[in-house]
Amino acid sequence: MSGAATLKEWTGAALAAPVAWLASIVNVPLKAWQRATGTGGMAAFFLAPNMAIFGIFVLVPLVINFFYSATSGTAYFLQDRSYVGLEQYRRLLDCGSYLDTATCREDLFWKAVHNTGLFVVVQVALMTVVSMITALILNREIAGRSFWRAVFFFPVLLSPVVTGLIWRWILQRQGLLNLIVHDLGGEPYNWLTDRFSAFTAAVSVSVWAHMGFYTLILLAGLQAIPRDLYEAAEMDGTRPARVFWRITLPLLMPNLLVVIVLALIRAVQIFDEVYVLTGGGPGTSTLYVTQYIYEIGFASLLRNPGLASAASILMGLVLVVLTLLQLQVGRRGERKGQRE
Amino acid sequence: MSGVVTFLTRRRGGRGWHWTDVVSWLWLFGGLVIMFGPAVWLVGSSFKTPAQLAVFPPTILPYVSQQAAVEGYDKPLTLYRVKLPDGSTKVLAEARRVGIVAQMVDPQAPNDIVKINIANRQPVREIGFATENYTEPFVHFDFLRYLRNSVFVTVMATLITLLTNSMAAFALSKYKFRGRDLTMLLIVGTLMVPLSVILVPLYSVVGAVGLLDSLWGVILPTVATPTGVFLLRQYMLTIPDELLDAARMDNASEWQIYWRIVLPLAAPALAVLAIFSVVWRWNDFLWPLVVLSRKELYTLQVGLNTYAGQLNVQWHYILAMTVVTMIPVVLVFVFLQRYITSGIAGTGLK
């Protein structure tokens, strides 16, 4: 352990020296800038590089995407497309009843919306709970902590395609799971052609693949909670459950908020692993919005980029509202956390 | 040995076994099976031949049929465990198969041919590794060049991501200025845009900037990650403003505050972001695929996906190369995850 530490210190120092030198050089012009513009100017300076890259490579394409949604045709580039105004939105929103997808003009889009809604609720809840439990356990003084951390993080390293594939091999009719079921004397079951089990599989596999990510964020937050708070609580003889509700949870709020927002956003965008795992089936019961957009925008031979853009903007709007709501809730939580 | 046992059974607060200890260990070992099992199986599968990969039900380890050289036959023959008509079983070699009848010989007495219905024979299998899944791509596939490109993209993108995202997060968490909330909303709002949605506009933009078919065209569009800004900002919010004010009293410039105080304190979050950035950029597939069309510039992910055809995917190569490409990221994770804990300890601020 001490050997590793010295090595780390050594490489750390070797790397840090030139970087620190660079940082101190940068400091000279910046000090002048600060004197000239005040702290307000500094905020602009800190924001500038990120926002410049962000503007060029995210915002501009997004704005272009808006224009796409007002055009029709199969051409990829805007100049070759014809303007149709809100026609694509009208087509997407043309529904007899939003609750019965069969009455919609674009029945598959609404089917995907319904499926995604259910998926998001179940998956985010499960994801948050599972990562929370794991982070709490990994934060304990357990033997081989970094090994266990690696175990839970490992699936994050796999590409979604490989994740989907492994689990398809496990869950398919002649897969590993049925082999185990058979050896235990059970009746093999077709996990991926049944609505309910395919949905469960989609949720579980996506939690499996990404929980390491969220566990790590929560763990970083748990590590930042000062130990003496717990020691004090222990001395007072506070029950562990109360410690969790009164100390851990409020102090973990910022990280928990990150986890929920990110998990939610990723759940709405769920695509690759489920696409490989179930392909959206059985029927269309695990067809999610991103798959719909992808298929209609690129893959399918019934390609329609305008409709895909319109669908993505509708989805984006829903997400902005969701995020705003969450941030609002989170801000209230933060304030509450600060007061205590 | 007893030391190991005490170490492994060390409990919360050193008192007796609490129910949470039991739950913890059950969770950990359950997690080991569920999280690691499929991954171990992946590594095992990467040593299977295409025929073995297609076998139902899949085996856990790569097996090959056992073969034996039999006198009087040029090629080694496959061995089968055969149920003979008298009910006994015996290991025989198959000389040839005509329809549903197999002509088997005893390797010890190669002259007597026994005719067996193929339903009554099972191949004798032994573990065997199809190492050609690994060696073949190394021959046909410019592995080292792809590796160099991947490393370049990953390292550059991660460094730029860490610097620009942390600067932006610092501004968004520690300064009050007009438009701050709007900027934040803009950033969070774009978290949700899947790449596949803005692919074509992004392609036009990158083309207009002249970065098509260059590694920088892969790097730059990915570095301003909203996720990173969001994550770091949330973390930096927990750093007390008093620390910054104290430093300002000491005449530190804003840059020094960012560099000397905020960054070290945000080390755990930076480590988390660094790990993710490495994983993301290393595994990026769709975007490099669009930007890079010359094989000199391929990254590993783009390279290994050349085994995905229209009607047939050569999974044996893809799995083997996936295992190889995973190794560097595992190493990065093992190295960086220490900082998540040591970041706090190192600041002396508890």
Next chain:
Amino acid sequence: MTKTRTLLAAMSVSLLASTSAFAGDVRIMWYSDGVEGDVIQDLLNRFMKDNPDIHVTLDNVAYKVIQEQLPIQLEAGQGPDIARVTNIKELAQHWLDLRPLLADPKYWDDNFADTLDWMRPDGSKAIPGFMTQLTLTGGFANKTLFEQAGVALPGDKATWDDWINAAAQVAKSQQLPAAFAIDRSGHRISGPNVSYGANYIGSDGKPAKVDDGTKAFVGKLVDWTAKGLMLKDTWVSAAGSTYRAAADDFINAQIPFYYSGSWQVANLSTKIGDSFDWVATGSPCGSAGCSGVKGGAALVAIKYTKNPKDVAKVMEYLAREDVVKEFSERTLFLPAHKGVVAKGGLKWVSTDKNVGPALDKFVKAAGEALPAADALPPWKWANAYFAALVTRVSQVMAGELTLDDAWGKIDQDIADKVAEAK
């Protein structure tokens, strides 16, 4: 900061510069289902030895790139010099006409006459390239399973019903999960549809509404799926137009009959090995004939190339009779070259005794294709039709849609596509 910027700019410029095209450089974008990438590289190496002034680079890519990214590049007026593609008709406006560059255009007209229309706009006389591989849909039967069950293989003129009945008997006696499977693809079911009298093409060249022929076969297919005769997994376990092959089920002897196509031969050979004997059966018959549908991948020159002369030289070499023959023999692909087919005597490079007869059967079955099926490859809307069919029919199989609703949805999907492309 500015220093870093200039540094960044300088680095990106140098990266760009190192990749710009030189005279004599020819880039081929290529995808592989099997060994064809190695074979073509081998052939190209020989070409470069004889033509040291031309440097050919083979960019191996995933099929996804060809299908989804290449069209974007082409529309931007970029892309490789030559590419191996499958949606050759829809992108025909991007192909280079090699005719003025070729030493002997007549050789091309004579030998690739049937397939040139697949890759040029209607009415054009251009020569954009040639088919590297001709495919034909058709069936495969597990002969060993049939023997074990004591069921005779249906003969040449057997209908779909005959085949499914026979396969069902085999499945029952051998306790298999299903009697047969068809790949999840609209292209695959179009041969059978045509065999039952379907015609997708209206009198104006635009897509026709779903007709009785299509309804007849698709109705049977849905019925077979409901009865458990067709393996449900392949079609039900995906949404949209996603392609799913049932090859693994056939390879594992889970189904005695499998309807796919000639391209499976190499795959089946490597993965089945000596486990059982299999035969190609051609396409079973319907009320109108016993048709499969042709298809394949073409190698085409691209209009935006900077070295058209060198491109033509490379294409001329690859389309040479002896080169096409060697390529086909080594890849086990059916050649599209008339001269090669007419002379026959292709020496398929395989030690598997099942391969030769199977490929020969496909060559023979190609003659059975009905005119309505042969009209599909050069038809612009074929892929749209296939996509709509597979999307909706699989919904019916999953119990989400009734057949009657599905016909309406299919017509609607295709009409939308036609309207969109205006």
